[in-house]
Amino acid sequence: METNFELSRNAFGRLVFASAAGDIVEGVVPVRAFPIAAPGEGIALVGPDGHEAGWIEHLDTAPAALRQLVEEELGRREFMPEIRRIREVSSFATPSTWQVDTDRGETSLVLWGEEFIRRLGKAGLLIEDSHGIHFLVRDLNALDTASRKLLDRFL
Numbered sequence: 001m002e003t004n005f006e007l008s009r010n011a012f013g014r015l016v017f018a019s020a021a022g023d024i025v026e027g028v029v030p031v032r033a034f035p036i037a038a039p040g041e042g043i044a045l046v047g048p049d050g051h052e053a054g055w056i057e058h059l060d061t062a063p064a065a066l067r068q069l070v071e072e073e074l075g076r077r078e079f080m081p082e083i084r085r086i087r088e089v090s091s092f093a094t095p096s097t098w099q100v101d102t103d104r105g106e107t108s109l110v111l112w113g114e115e116f117i118r119r120l121g122k123a124g125l126l127i128e129d130s131h132g133i134h135f136l137v138r139d140l141n142a143l144d145t146a147s148r149k150l151l152d153r154f155l
Contacts, residue, residue, distance in 0.1 A: 003062060005054045007045070007069050015073060017045055017053045025053040029077070030070045036120055036136065043070060081107070082136045083127070086147040092154075095130070102135065109135060114154050125151075 004020045007028075017025040025047040033042030045054035056062050059070060081102035090097040094113045099106070109129035111117070116128040125137040140148060 003054075003056070003066060005045075007054075007066050009069065015045075015069060017047070019054070023053075028053050030056075030073050032074070032078075035078070035080075036124065036126075036138075043074075080134050080136050082138055083143075083147075085144060086150045089150050089153075094154075100135070109133070111154070117154055 006018045008016050008018070010016050010026060014027045015029070017023075017028040025045075027048045028045040031044045031046050032039055033044065040059040041057065043056040043059055044052045045056070047053045056066075056070065059067055062070070081104045083100050083102055085101040086098060087101060087106075088099040094111055096111050098109050098111060100109065109127070110131075111127065112130055118126045118128075120126055120136075123139045123141055125140065127135040127137065129135065137143065137151075140151070143151070
């Protein structure tokens with residue numbers, strides 16, 4: 001798929017958007033329209049003024065150089081580890097410390113209360129820890145039985 005703009009980095013590492021008409025916007029930021037449900041679809045390139053400078057319909061069909069720049073920038077801005085397994089919880093009363101395995105390795109999080117667990121659709125969860133970091137459970141059914149049992153105590 002062809003895009004009608006170019007994207008590059010300036011000397012300060014900021015993204016620079018250049019439209020086919022010659023308009024230049026420095027400091028654009030990629031923003032996912034649907035970060036959890038469809039992370040590779042609908043990405044806006046938003047300028048420092050808050051206005052959309054460009055749009056990427058499907059990231060996987062964008063030119064490789066553009067895709068790499070956008071993915072690098074999104075990786076810097078977004079930090080949402082995905083929980084793959086819950087190994088242990090310190091207590092079924094909150095606050096409690098959870099030992100979890102994520103797509104980024106082992107870690108622990110402190111859950112202040114059940115209200116910090118939000119449902120996403122039918123099978124997803126977003127868990128906010130005491131530091132404001134959001135952990136994603138993409139599909140409850142994909143977790144092992146022990147993890148689901150521990151999680152059920154908080155839902």
